[in-house]
Amino acid sequence: MNDKNSKLIEEIQFMIRTIRSVRHVNFYFVLSIALSILITALEAIGLISIVPILQFLGSDPLHGSDSFLSPFFDLLKNDAGVIDIKKVALFVLFVAILKSTFVFISGIVGGYIPVMMKAGAVRSLLKMHLRSNLINLMQYDTGAWTSVYYRFIDQLCSIVMSVASSITQALLLALYGGIMFAMSPYAVMLTLLFVVVLWLTTRWMTDRQGRIGRQITDAATSYQQAGLQMISGMRLVQTVAGEDRMEEWVAGKLHTFVKFHYKAITASSIMQPITTVASGLFVASLLFFGDSLFSGKETDWLGSIILFVVVFYRMLGPATGLYGVRITIAQLWPALQKVKMFFELCSRSQLSFGDRDLGKSPSFDISISGLNFGFADTPILQDINLSIPSGSMLALVGESGAGKSTLANLIMRLYPTSAGQISIGGVNISEFSRKSFAENVGLVSQDTILFNDTLKNNFLFVQPDATEAEIWEALKKAKADQFVEELEQGLDTVIQEGGSRLSGGQRQRIALARALIRPKQILILDESTSQLDAFSEAVVQETITNLHGTTTLIVIAHRMSTVRKADAVAVLENGRVVEFGTPNQLLMEDTMFRQMIEFQQVSPA
Ligand SMILES: Nc1ncnc2c1ncn2[C@@H]1O[C@H](COP(=O)(O)OP(=O)(O)OP(=O)(O)O)[C@@H](O)[C@H]1O
Ligand SMILES: [Mg+2]
Structure with a gap:
């Protein structure tokens, strides 16, 4: 294993240790994942209710593979055995309300976790910090320590939350992928082709985001240090009429910080147009090759394409979400490395005392x-x-x-x-x-x-x-x-x-x-x-x-x-x-x- 990978593994292990040291966090994580699964299931049920609507219009998009769903669709039929659109409407509403309730609970749980984690991480660093050898701690000034406590630990929590949210996104992706595969393996292959091309074209951007992330982290620390020095040195600044020089110095640091932020925003803004164009291309190709990708008569495969496209667009949400997670992680990883460095510094600097009175x-x-x-x-x-x-x-x-x-x-x-x-x-x-x-x-x-x-x-x-x-x-x-x-x-x-x-x-x-x-x-x-x-x-x-x-x-x-x-x-x-x-x-x-x-x-x- 190369050095870079072993470092990465160490960083991930550190992150897991930090999370696990927080009390009750396991329970909340499990609850959060359980809620994600429930929400995904309800999402699937909500999605399937489009099928009876299409059937009502005379199409059979699940041509030949709807048998296991039949008892479910029967519920939505009237006495004459025809889909009752009012029943479908009530059902869709019921599923939406139930899903929203779980989304609400999941939002609260998801909101608690980062706060708990942040407080927990700060507590454990604080505990070690106070008992550390001053000489080692003095290698870093107040500004650097302030950044760790007030910025980097926050960012570490954001990384964890991103990873946690990616579980839901991945579940949704798997669900949509499954539905699409059931409809047409060929169309799925076409989809995959698009995904791979999209992934390759945007890969360099992730690396760029990582680089910019590191630059933002350094610029932020330097800006914070300058700000602290300005506040504590006001008396001297005014004594020597150094207002302009100090302003220029702090503003210079602020400018660098802002410049890197702009860079990051520009880099991430390009994503949306790329995905939109790519998905337009994708839908056009589906319509072009629809008859060979899906089986059945024309009304059926057009119905299939409508269902396929609906599922595909639903899939874009979690897919861009997952991509966003990658970007967030790439940008915030330097903060994790900094937190890890300070935790390690404190942990190897612990003073030992005897027990003599x-x-x-x-x-x-x-x-x-x-x-x-x-x-x-x-x-x-x-x-x-x-x-x-x-x-x-x-x-x-x-x-x-x-x-x-x-x-x-x-x-x-x-x-x-x-x-x-x-x-x-x-x-x-x-x-x-x-x-x-x-x-x-x-x-x-x-x-x-x-x-x-x-x-x-x-x-x-x-x-x-x-x-x-x-x-x-x-x-x-x-x-x-x-x-x-x-x-x-x-x-x-x-x-x-x-x-x-x-x-x-x-x-x-x-x-x-x-x-x-x-x-x-x-x-x-x-x-x-x-x-x-x-x-x-x-x-x-x-x-x-x-x-x-x-x-x-x-x-x-x-x-x-x-x-x-x-x-x-x-x-x-x-x-x-x-x-x-x-x-x-x-x-x-x-x-x-x-x-x-x-x-x-x-x-x-
Ligand atoms: N944290 C530190 N890191 C590196 N060098 C240091 C640090 N603290 C002090 N020194 C250096 O150690 C030397 C002794 O410093 P110390 O503060 O003990 O001097 P002192 O005799 O108390 O001086 P004063 O009379 O000015 O208080 C100085 O050369 C100083 O630069
Ligand atoms: Mg002295």
């Missing part, structure tokens, strides 16, 4: 030995060896890009370590459960992350059982109580997207308060006071100083005033610890640390 650790000494770390092939941290005794305070300083935040993230276990190890109380951090780790180790990250929800809920997200009193206490420690009190709705104030209703320093203090809500054994503060005014910072410093001795503190700061009280300072340069010692020791020598202090003209305590 960090809370029960006899000591909280942190020891880092021989730690190396890099993103992809770029080494970031090299041979880091540090030990941070329980209750002490380590200041991590160094130039921007030296690797301080990366080290903090590694200690927090946000990234798995590849070489070397980080242990707490002598136990590798990978052995602790995520929950016990989070309960005992806190991190205030460099970028403040607040959810678009009330202030209170932002606290409850990190500490679900926190009381309002505890929240106020924490706000006080982070010098955030005053401005929250001044907010009209206090803790019920909704923080808007990205915290835009709060200033940078206010957001930072909220984030700090959130980390201080319950005492932690270890607290990592990554530039957590960088945006505070000197007065607020002094209050926060006091809070941190109070923790000194009971909590192991790792403080990353550019401001030297923050690191004055540290027990030890580690200076990082290009991912290596180049200086280590107490602040005073480092100040006595000609060190980078001393240069930093002198540069900021802040003397150590």
